[in-house]
Amino acid sequence: MTISELKHPEYKDLQRYWPKWRLTYEGGDKFVEAYVKMFSQLENINDFNDRKAITYVPAFAKAAVNDVKNAIFQRTADITRSGGPESYQNAILGRDGGVDLDGSSMNAFIGRQLLPELLTMKKVGVYIDAPDASGISRLDVKDSRPYMYMYKAEEIISWTMSPGEKSTEFEALLLEDNYDDIDPDTGLTVDIATRYRLLQVTPEGVTVQFMDVDGVRIDIDGNESDEEYMLGIDRIPFVVFELSDSLLRDIANHQIALVNLASSDINYSLKCNMPFYTEQYDPRSQNVFQRQPSAGQAQISSDGTVTNTSGTSAHAKQAKNMGIKIGATSGRRYPIGAERPGFVSPPPENLEVSMAKQEQLKSEIRQLVALAVSNLEPKSASAESKKMDMTGLEAGLSYIGLELENGERKIANIWSEYEGSDMIATIAYPERYSLQTDSERRTEAGELKKLAPTVPSVTFQKEIVKEIARITIGHKVTNDNLIKIYNEINTAAVLNTDPDIVRSNVDSGLLDRRTASTSLGYPADTVDKAEQEHADRLARIAESQAKATTAVPDTSEANSSQVEKENKPTRGEGEK
Numbered sequence: 001m002t003i004s005e006l007k008h009p010e011y012k013d014l015q016r017y018w019p020k021w022r023l024t025y026e027g028g029d030k031f032v033e034a035y036v037k038m039f040s041q042l043e044n045i046n047d048f049n050d051r052k053a054i055t056y057v058p059a060f061a062k063a064a065v066n067d068v069k070n071a072i073f074q075r076t077a078d079i080t081r082s083g084g085p086e087s088y089q090n091a092i093l094g095r096d097g098g099v100d101l102d103g104s105s106m107n108a109f110i111g112r113q114l115l116p117e118l119l120t121m122k123k124v125g126v127y128i129d130a131p132d133a134s135g136i137s138r139l140d141v142k143d144s145r146p147y148m149y150m151y152k153a154e155e156i157i158s159w160t161m162s163p164g165e166k167s168t169e170f171e172a173l174l175l176e177d178n179y180d181d182i183d184p185d186t187g188l189t190v191d192i193a194t195r196y197r198l199l200q201v202t203p204e205g206v207t208v209q210f211m212d213v214d215g216v217r218i219d220i221d222g223n224e225s226d227e228e229y230m231l232g233i234d235r236i237p238f239v240v241f242e243l244s245d246s247l248l249r250d251i252a253n254h255q256i257a258l259v260n261l262a263s264s265d266i267n268y269s270l271k272c273n274m275p276f277y278t279e280q281y282d283p284r285s286q287n288v289f290q291r292q293p294s295a296g297q298a299q300i301s302s303d304g305t306v307t308n309t310s311g312t313s314a315h316a317k318q319a320k321n322m323g324i325k326i327g328a329t330s331g332r333r334y335p336i337g338a339e340r341p342g343f344v345s346p347p348p349e350n351l352e353v354s355m356a357k358q359e360q361l362k363s364e365i366r367q368l369v370a371l372a373v374s375n376l377e378p379k380s381a382s383a384e385s386k387k388m389d390m391t392g393l394e395a396g397l398s399y400i401g402l403e404l405e406n407g408e409r410k411i412a413n414i415w416s417e418y419e420g421s422d423m424i425a426t427i428a429y430p431e432r433y434s435l436q437t438d439s440e441r442r443t444e445a446g447e448l449k450k451l452a453p454t455v456p457s458v459t460f461q462k463e464i465v466k467e468i469a470r471i472t473i474g475h476k477v478t479n480d481n482l483i484k485i486y487n488e489i490n491t492a493a494v495l496n497t498d499p500d501i502v503r504s505n506v507d508s509g510l511l512d513r514r515t516a517s518t519s520l521g522y523p524a525d526t527v528d529k530a531e532q533e534h535a536d537r538l539a540r541i542a543e544s545q546a547k548a549t550t551a552v553p554d555t556s557e558a559n560s561s562q563v564e565k566e567n568k569p570t571r572g573e574g575e576k
């Protein structure tokens with residue numbers, strides 16, 4: 001048995017699903033080539049190839065998985081990482097080449113590489129390497145700090161876990177390495193080569209051996225050799241992130257059905273969805289049942305003369321072209337009393353049914369992804385996950401977060417061991433995640449807001465308000481801030497703080513201004529300041545009115561002049 005045949009039973013069980021899951025997520029021409037099928041015997045191979053050439057991939061499965069990925073990734077800003085060696089702290093921030101010597105921070109490495117693999121393939125591995133320890137470097141040996149790189153599920157061939165207290169660590173591990181085969185003359189990559197890396201825990205330490213695909217021992221450069229490398233740590237520096245199942249297990253076939261429906265519909269729309277010409281005729285006017293002479297009975301010469309087997313000749317009329325010229329510049333006569341020729345359109349019902357089925361599949365894909373997340377739990381549950389008391393979708397997202405937290409903590413420990421440091425990093429992920437959009441959250445919060453004042457219970461109303469706070473911003477704030485918000489709600493004197501309702505209650509005498517001011521978030525002395533300003537304003541008005549009163553005589557004099565003017569005799573009245 002060669003080294004490539006030494007596969008773990010779990011590997012053998014899952015390797016038949018991995019191509020489907022990976023192609024479903026990646027999409028593209030490879031997915032079309034693999035899963036678009038010929039279902040009708042009426043379609044020949046040329047028509048089938050033409051149909052595949054115009055088939056698009058409705059990548060709704062990928063979009064649904066990316067929704068989950070983004071729900072986790074958008075909370076990475078709330079992950080806290082403290083402690084550990086200085087090289088670890090610099091690397092997780094993307095400094096000094098980052099965690100992968102490619103400038104990636106820990107958040108970027110998890111979000112761009114680990115999460116898509118973990119959600120689609122259910123499993124992904126991370127190898128923590130160090131140049132001085134293993135002799136396998138992606139940088140010059142002078143840079144001796146640890147770094148990491150990812151192994152896909154298909155590249156984790158076989159393993160054995162350590163017994164007893166170290167049951168979460170590997171005792172032996174076989175990995176498949178895919179690396180660039182570089183031409184020695186030009187320095188250019190000409191192929192992707194494969195080798196196998198075997199790690200074993202021995203009394204002397206961890207050994208590393210390399211073998212080609214035939215199982216022949218080779219060195220790091222690919223030359224045949226029995227050379228064996230020793231790591232500078234006591235454990236195999238490999239961490240597996242694993243969920244109980246892939247999110248694509250139940251929706252990959254939905255995507256396959258969807259792409260075949262879409263392929264059929266687009267082919268129908270382009271080739272068959274056009275009207276065709278029809279015209280009635282009288283069979284009696286054309287002798288369509290007249291027996292035609294066979295090739296052995298008659299021959300037609302170039303001048304139209306028919307010669308039969310008896311040697312006699314007759315002048316035969318040339319057959320007319322039965323095709324009909326149609327178009328915008330062509331007309332067609334038809335006999336009196338006959339039906340007018342016309343065009344018949346293909347029935348749309350078949351296409352409409354297919355489109356309706358596609359919409360159903362799209363909706364089911366998102367529902368099934370949500371159900372898959374709800375059923376998730378980490379393969380190696382930590383103590384924190386066992387204490388979680390949440391159900392449903394948020395619980396599934398939290399389980400993913402806990403698996404990432406557990407794996408990242410192991411990476412930090414191996415990093416510290418490489419550095420010979422006793423400083424252990426502390427890592428904490430957010431406890432809550434959400435797949436809802438902002439619009440969906442606002443809609444749900446609006447329904448709860450309508451419900452709150454309908455129940456005459458202050459406790460009930462406060463719990464509803466806390467639920468509104470959790471739905472709208474619970475996924476964006478830290479758990480400490482969310483608890484602070486809950487405490488402020490518990491101590492609030494007024495729960496309904498709509499400014500219009502508060503003002504209406506004050507005007508109607510149901511609420512005093514001081515309580516209203518406090519409920520709207522104004523400082524405690526706001527009412528006193530407002531009352532003082534109001535009193536000052538009234539004083540200014542009174543003073544202004546007093547000044548206006550002293551000017552009344554002048555006004556009276558003007559009025560008297562007007563009265564005298566009105567009493568003066570008009571023209572035409574003489575003196576008596």
